[in-house]
Amino acid sequence: MxxxxxxxxxxxxxxxxxxxxxxxMKMISVVKSKKSKEIFMNIKYYLDHIELIFSELISTLLTEEKIENKYFHSSNGKKLFIVFTSNRGLCGSFNSSIFEKINIILQKKHFSYKNCIFFCIGKKGFDFLSKKYNMYDNLIENFNEKKIKFLIKKLISDFFKNTISSIYLVYNSLKNSLLQKIIVEKFLPIKKIKNLCKHKESKNFILEPSKNEIINYIIPKILFIKLKKTFSESLTAEHTARMISMxxxxxxxxxxxxxxxxxxxxxxxxxxxxxxxxxxxxxxxxxxx
Known part of the structure; x- marks a missing residue:
């Protein structure tokens, strides 16, 4: 000196x-964090109610031996990881912790390097992963509802064509203002939900025009809300991490x-x-x- x-x-x-x-920058992150957290809580509340209705609907189909619907069955295609990162830096270990988690995942036996592809929401993730791994698609700038709907249609189409066998979401979940946790959540195929109405009287839904058509209609809606909720949760965690870092x-x-x-x-x-x-x-x- x-x-x-x-x-x-x-x-x-x-x-x-x-x-x-x-x-x-800290004060800006505080304001953005409050706004995104409010949006996230509203979406989560809506998603929880939709999933409850859907679980009750699916529980009526579990009396059958099999649910003959492509949304519930995987194939031999590649495993896709949708990774949520930030567009900008200065947010501590927000991005690096996700990259560490991906490296841990790829060390497991049932996830091989050649059998996994990645899609990034956020420039930092794309810059890092595109140099090392196979990418599903290019980076989508300014992620919004229209682009989420477009992405959902493309994912469902490739899933039905058996190009993709399963889809996972990798993102930061905000436990509290000081603690974040990396979540790896299965997006597709949908898990066969166990009967949540064990202590209730069984409900016999009258379904028109058919069970499969109703499932095919409601599942894309749920996937859209779930992806939107994940994006909102990741954005809230990013603003909180940047606030703490600043x-x-x-x-x-x-x-x-x-x-x-x-x-x-x-x-x-x-x-x-x-x-x-x-x-x-x-x-x-x-x-x-």
Missing amino acids: SSNPKDIKRRIISIESVIKTTEA HKATENASHIKNDLILNYNKERQTTITKEILEIIGGLDSLQIK
Whole structure:
């Protein structure tokens, strides 16, 4: 570190500008986190009720030996991982923890390197995974409802063609404001739901026009809401991670600033002391003469 007071002063000014930037980014992340969390909770509430209705509907079909529907059966195609990452950095271990999880998944026996393909929602994930693994499709910019619907149609089409055997969602789940957990959730095929109405009277639904047609209609709706919910949850976790990261950055910058101020005062005091000693020395030499 330079001992020149002017250099230290310049560093203090630059650190102050960093603190203003990180503090502003923290406040922006706080606002965005609250908005995205509210949207996420509304979508989750809606999805929970749809899945409850769907589970009751499916429970009536479990009396049959098999459910003859493609949504419930896998094939010998490739396994697709839909990975949710951020478009920008400065969010701590939000992205790196997902990449570590993917490396762990690929070390398992039933997930081979050649049999897995990836689709990324977020530039950071695409930049990292496209260099190492096979990609399902290019990056989709500005992910929204229309693009979610388009993606769902494409996924279902490839799943029915047996190009894809199963689909998994990999994303950050926000447990609380300080803790995030990486979730690997099966998206397709749909698990055969066990009878959730064991303690209730069995319901006999009258289904028109047919069971399969109703299932084929309702499942894409559920998949759409589930993908939208996952995206919203990942976005909430991203804003929260960035808020925490910027808060820590502000604290670290404040510590550096305090150390610099202390060093600046020491150097300034040393300079003043030297000047006083020089003046005294000059006066003594004049008196001797």
